[in-house]
Amino acid sequence: MRLSGARAVVESLKKEKVEVIFGIPGGSTIPLYDALYETSKDSGIRHILARHEQCAAHMADGYARAKGVPGVCTATSGPGATNLITGLAVAYMDSSAVVAITGQVPRQMIGKDAFQEADIVGIATPITKYAIQVNSASAISETIRTAFLLASTNRHGPVVVDIPKDVMYEEVDMDYAENVKIGGYTVRSGEPHPYSIKRALGLMIGSERPLIISGGGVIASKASEELIRLAELMMAPVATTLMGKGSIPENHPLSLGMVGMHGKGEANIAAEEADLIIAVGMRFNDRTIGKMDRFGMNAKIIHIDIDPAEIGKNIRADVPIVADAKKALSTITARLSEMGSKRGESEWTKRIRSLKESFVENYKRENKGMSPGRLMKILRDVIPKSAIVTTGVGQNQMWAALHFEVLEAGTFITSGGLGAMGFGFPASLGAKVACPGRHVFNIDGDGSFIMTEQDLATAVSESIPTVTIVMDNRVLGMVRQWQCMFCEERYSSIDLGKVPDFVKLAEAYGAEGVRVETYSEFEKAVRKGLKTELPLVIDVPIAMDEKVLPMVPPGKSLKEVVWFG
Amino acid sequence: MAEDTRAELSIIYALVEDRPGVLFKVTSLIRRRGFNIETITVGSTEKERVSRITITTRGDARIVEQLIKQLDKIPEVMKIGELDLNDTVFRELAILKVSAQDSAKRQDIYNYISIFRAKVVDVSKDSLIIEIVGNPKKITAFLDLMKGYGIIELARTGIVALPRGGKAGHD
Numbered sequence: 001m002r003l004s005g006a007r008a009v010v011e012s013l014k015k016e017k018v019e020v021i022f023g024i025p026g027g028s029t030i031p032l033y034d035a036l037y038e039t040s041k042d043s044g045i046r047h048i049l050a051r052h053e054q055c056a057a058h059m060a061d062g063y064a065r066a067k068g069v070p071g072v073c074t075a076t077s078g079p080g081a082t083n084l085i086t087g088l089a090v091a092y093m094d095s096s097a098v099v100a101i102t103g104q105v106p107r108q109m110i111g112k113d114a115f116q117e118a119d120i121v122g123i124a125t126p127i128t129k130y131a132i133q134v135n136s137a138s139a140i141s142e143t144i145r146t147a148f149l150l151a152s153t154n155r156h157g158p159v160v161v162d163i164p165k166d167v168m169y170e171e172v173d174m175d176y177a178e179n180v181k182i183g184g185y186t187v188r189s190g191e192p193h194p195y196s197i198k199r200a201l202g203l204m205i206g207s208e209r210p211l212i213i214s215g216g217g218v219i220a221s222k223a224s225e226e227l228i229r230l231a232e233l234m235m236a237p238v239a240t241t242l243m244g245k246g247s248i249p250e251n252h253p254l255s256l257g258m259v260g261m262h263g264k265g266e267a268n269i270a271a272e273e274a275d276l277i278i279a280v281g282m283r284f285n286d287r288t289i290g291k292m293d294r295f296g297m298n299a300k301i302i303h304i305d306i307d308p309a310e311i312g313k314n315i316r317a318d319v320p321i322v323a324d325a326k327k328a329l330s331t332i333t334a335r336l337s338e339m340g341s342k343r344g345e346s347e348w349t350k351r352i353r354s355l356k357e358s359f360v361e362n363y364k365r366e367n368k369g370m371s372p373g374r375l376m377k378i379l380r381d382v383i384p385k386s387a388i389v390t391t392g393v394g395q396n397q398m399w400a401a402l403h404f405e406v407l408e409a410g411t412f413i414t415s416g417g418l419g420a421m422g423f424g425f426p427a428s429l430g431a432k433v434a435c436p437g438r439h440v441f442n443i444d445g446d447g448s449f450i451m452t453e454q455d456l457a458t459a460v461s462e463s464i465p466t467v468t469i470v471m472d473n474r475v476l477g478m479v480r481q482w483q484c485m486f487c488e489e490r491y492s493s494i495d496l497g498k499v500p501d502f503v504k505l506a507e508a509y510g511a512e513g514v515r516v517e518t519y520s521e522f523e524k525a526v527r528k529g530l531k532t533e534l535p536l537v538i539d540v541p542i543a544m545d546e547k548v549l550p551m552v553p554p555g556k557s558l559k560e561v562v563w564f565g
Numbered sequence: 566m567a568e569d570t571r572a573e574l575s576i577i578y579a580l581v582e583d584r585p586g587v588l589f590k591v592t593s594l595i596r597r598r599g600f601n602i603e604t605i606t607v608g609s610t611e612k613e614r615v616s617r618i619t620i621t622t623r624g625d626a627r628i629v630e631q632l633i634k635q636l637d638k639i640p641e642v643m644k645i646g647e648l649d650l651n652d653t654v655f656r657e658l659a660i661l662k663v664s665a666q667d668s669a670k671r672q673d674i675y676n677y678i679s680i681f682r683a684k685v686v687d688v689s690k691d692s693l694i695i696e697i698v699g700n701p702k703k704i705t706a707f708l709d710l711m712k713g714y715g716i717i718e719l720a721r722t723g724i725v726a727l728p729r730g731g732k733a734g735h736d
Contacts, residue, residue, distance in 0.1 A: 121586060122586075122589065125586075125589070125590055125593055126593055126594075126597050129640075130640055132586075133585075133586075150640060182582075182640045182641070183581065183582040183639075183640045183641035183642055183643050184637070184640070184641075184642050184643035184644060184645075185640040307638070308634050308637070309631070309634035309635050309637070309638055311634075312627065312630070312631065313631060316627075
């Protein structure tokens with residue numbers, strides 16, 4: 001079958017079972033959009049017109065995380081492509097399978113500083129798993145197959161496919177390659193090595209105070225069940241990273257919540273007291289481990305990760321296990337069961353319980369005005385456990401991490417690694433498109449939301465009803481908190497002033513907006529959000545002195561938790 | 566590139582797919598992970614469309630291991646590893662232009678050239694161009710001697726290396 005390069009792109013995407021593309025057309029992608037138009041009746045591909053390419057990338061990311069399949073975004077050459085960058089960097093840091101198709105100027109104009117030319121492969125290479133330019137139409141189908149393979153195997157990540165405009169017009173025989181080979185890339189089985197399992201079991205059996213730290217890899221490999229089994233067999237408490245939040249239901253008796261800079265006191269102290277740390281699908285980020293040379297000083301460390309380059313990168317593991325989290329955990333739990341090593345109550349479990357109890361009151365502390373912690377608890381009580389929650393970045397994100405209990409793995413979507421403000425709202429739209437039958441709530445801050453609020457237009461015109469809760473303190477709250485705690489209250493450029501009025505802003509886009517002043521109004525607004533057919537923005541005034549506490553100050557070890565700021 | 570004596574020299578080899586942009590990916594990764602390259606060479610191999618990259622760097626074993634693991638993640642990298650210095654043939658080539666106006670000095674230079682098995686590849690009235698091949702220490706020693714005569718210009722290639730013995734592909 002002879003067809004245009006652009007049509008070959010669409011046919012290739014169909015082969016990859018792509019159902020949705022998030023993007024904005026432009027000069028270099030006109031042929032692609034023409035092919036999408038041509039096939040719109042029968043391709044089964046829905047195009048969602050974003051209002052900013054960054055949002056298109058975040059939407060594709062939210063879609064990928066919510067659905068567990070690659071999310072696809074597209075942008076034109078030059079500014080369209082460069083606008084994707086923050087979104088791709090988020091996907092890279094959080095190992096999310098995003099495929100971005102960018103237009104490029106025609107081949108004979110590349111390198112001539114043509115109108116809307118940018119070296120997107122060069123720009124994107126450091127923040128993607130792979131970036132490639134297609135130099136002839138005959139390579140399109142193979143390259144797109146490669147892109148999806150790379151994005152969604154081993155450790156997932158974003159891939160850019162850059163296609164010059166004239167390549168999209170070139171005619172080609174469509175022949176979709178199922179088997180592609182790229183250099184030395186092999187799809188790993190993810191099976192753990194028997195020897196490392198044996199050594200890990202040795203440490204596990206010998207430990208008295210085991211702690212599991214679970215990361216995003218556990219969610220990516222859908223290993224929650226195995227994680228919980230391991231925790232219960234060993235009676236080991238489970239702390240999570242931000243990315244691993246929800247990998248164990250946070251109301252589980254062995255759940256300690258998040259560990260790290262803004263982690264829970266009990267999780268941080270447990271990390272200091274443990275004699276064995278079983279780290280699964282996590283990478284010992286600085287925000288997780290506090291002072292690097294103090295972390296796990298009293299513990300042996302077993303590190304399970306699918307990416308061999310993570311082993312020994314930040315923390316030296318006593319037993320490294322390069323494996324898929326699900327496969328490693330199921331092997332370990334099977335062996336532990338065979339050995340009949342099921343533990344009961346111990347000094348350690350008692351210690352953990354008393355730690356948790358000792359901090360209960362600390363989390364309930366309230367200042368004047370509405371307490372973020374209590375708002376999170378109300379939200380949790382009202383929305384179903386299958387509801388997906390996305391977050392912005394900053395205090396809002398950390399309040400959600402500390403106080404919103406995630407009860408199902410994969411229902412908490414946040415920019416953990418890059419920490420990109422503006423992520424939450426477009427990610428909520430992507431998640432809602434992926435799972436239209438589920439409720440999607442975005443917990444955001446005023447500073448964060450304003451970075452991407454223009455895509456309320458997308459939400460309204462494409463009928464994507466998500467609910468955004470703006471924790472509205474009229475300042476860049478996390479920076480203000482640091483300036484308060486570490487700069488002697490010299491508040492520098494954090495005041496966002498009185499504008500905008502978020503209710504009117506929502507209404508200007510044809511969405512709904514509501515401002516709440518009390519807990520009961522908040523609860524009512526959240527309930528309204530469960531029924532809304534329009535995107536809803538709930539503006540929640542928060543006192544600017546509200547801090548995220550506890551906190552481990554930068555450069556301190558995890559036990560140096562500060563409870564009062 | 567000045568030789569650094571702070572840490573042990575490591576030679577890393579990578580066999581990569583010969584595609585546009587691969588060298589960029591390798592060097593960009595080395596830069597952004599904060600590693601320091603002493604030399605890097607790229608060239609063809611016995612296999613079509615496969616290039617060999619040889620990188621020398623200095624750092625402790627853990628840093629080198631980390632660099633190798635990061636580089637191994639580049640999809641075009643087909644094979645990568647560290648060469649054992651005791652079991653590797655490695656060579657570098659340098660060409661240098663040395664000032665040689667005075668005939669007595671010129672004679673001294675010829676003597677050194679003969680001792681080091683270097684070669685004169687160009688002669689002019691007041692200078693020589695010398696080519697020297699060998700391990701980098703030998704080259705550095707030769708250059709140190711030549712400094713006294715005035716090195717006008719110098720170009721070094723960086724190291725290429727192969728493991729000793731009959732096997733190919735570093736198996």
